Amino acid sequence: MQSSDADWRALPLSALGEFALIARLTRDLETRPDVVLSAGDDAALLDPGASSDTLLVATCDAQVEGRHFLRDIATPEEIGHKALAVNLSDIAAMGAEPLWALVSLMLPPELDVDVLDGVYAGMRALARRYDVAIVGGNVAATAGPLTLDVTLLGRVARNYALTRGGGRPGDALLVTGALGAAAAGLLAFVPPAMASARVSPDILALVRRALVAPEPRVAEGRALAAVDVVTALLDVSDGLVADLGHLCDASGVGAVVKADLVPIAPETVAVCSASGRDALELALAGGEDYELLCAVRPEGIERALDAVRAVGGVASPIGYLTDATRGISLQKRDGTTLPLPRAGWDHLRTALRSPDSDAGAG
């Protein structure tokens, strides 16, 4: 690998891209016998020892002003909410119970104290709802943008933990909630924000909320882990196709997504209509949905749907897994299929902007 490495050396990170960089940084990482699952899934699984029947779950995710949030779109409370929510989503994606958070703040010294008070209020309100204790953190000054880096720890019964890697050909694909609303929020609120003038305030409020304050599917994740029919689970943060690609890579399978089964909220359709955009494209590639995507043994579909329903959630079958050789394809209503590019959200290449710019980047 050394010779191909040399080709990268003069390159800036932006040319490498997020996923290639992560692969590079996590290649051949040292491990320990108590590391059950290391980098490469939504969270790590760690064995606390003493023949514990639960595993520790650990994840971290950062929100950077100008990249992940804009203060003229999100309130301080929403910024704090989202900083924790994205981590709750990763814990949910392991089927785990969130427990403890550490909050690391990179702060511009000129930031008003009341902004930070609001951020903390929003984060603490969400923490309370999930019985998460903020147990530590750090403050550092920065000459750069306001940045919140949250580490979230949780636990999961050893035999319940779900990864991206257990899917098999023939398994059904289920997704919670609806997709594309956060991407519609970008369309409506991030300049040039073409759609906002032509959409009702109620619609705008819904897609803005999806963008700035997503609701993590913690109860749904735990419910899916508790039924014995789910084979793989992850959250949809990079976009359905990109995250389905992660599931397929980890499971060694391909997938077919049925276009007319992909759940899209009415508000997403409304914003897309007003912008001349394809709502299905946003649902497939938009990113930041923070819904859960799982593979389910075919005979267990009803049990999985019931489990999500029992905690007040909603899930939809959207397709199935295939042999790896078939890749990932979209089956249109007329029965024809087309291969799906691995479009998605690349944090090193994209800032807050219209989400379609990434299409085909993968």
Added chain:
Amino acid sequence: MQSSDADWRALPLSALGEFALIARLTRDLETRPDVVLSAGDDAALLDPGASSDTLLVATCDAQVEGRHFLRDIATPEEIGHKALAVNLSDIAAMGAEPLWALVSLMLPPELDVDVLDGVYAGMRALARRYDVAIVGGNVAATAGPLTLDVTLLGRVARNYALTRGGGRPGDALLVTGALGAAAAGLLAFVPPAMASARVSPDILALVRRALVAPEPRVAEGRALAAVDVVTALLDVSDGLVADLGHLCDASGVGAVVKADLVPIAPETVAVCSASGRDALELALAGGEDYELLCAVRPEGIERALDAVRAVGGVASPIGYLTDATRGISLQKRDGTTLPLPRAGWDHLRTALRSPDSDAGAG
């Protein structure tokens, strides 16, 4: 508290300062029964459940370019080393064993890949030495400076864990290693860097290394936790006097530090001589030493010193704890004492610069 809060609202964070901000953010934080020790010590202590006889230890600390490191002073490898070392120091300060790290990177997209390769190489080399597995992390782009935020998890036997809060009047104060060398490194290398022309290259290399690649006292911390005579422990990151203040606040005691017992390395003295600065002042208030400071029952001093010696370390008695009413004072060689201001390193008020600018700020 609401009315006094209102007075802060128009203020920038820099006017509030790091310690007041942390106090504000951690006031009345929600907790859970499994949180043994929350924010306010070097790390949190968490109960993994199932009547485990070990506790989980969790801490995080960020390194921001321009604040905590400068690329014209530290190599990429040293930057990575330090990002993990400061967290290892916090784990050491609980008497704990480090296990698992999560690494969150905030990256300028124009950063060269080889810089990041070096950062990771330095971090991984240190991780290997302490058998720490990097189990996850995150990459995010930023318009600001390169920032590394590391979360480190460890474990400690429930009855070994040491906090800042157990010191009692009459206890001896011990510190590992020598103090002031990192501050001497700032004097020598951070502009105006008055001292560098008048000090030998060997001396410069030592204080530079102390500044950019501190050695965490992990073995010493575990050794101190394993003898049954240490009552309080923390690491010296903000400066001896500031961190002694944290120990005294948490333990409800005062302290006397004997000036002629404070260990100062020859290289620190050399840099101070060349700069016309007082080496004792740097040792008391310089910060970033990453040595350990502990309180020891008076009859246990030799056992504690032996325990540190047995792992290849060194520790020195530097004074003793008193009633809280006596505050913190310095006893000079002639027997007179003077009260010590709570000088130290405030991350919201100070950037990388001559460390004496904070003297008296507390």
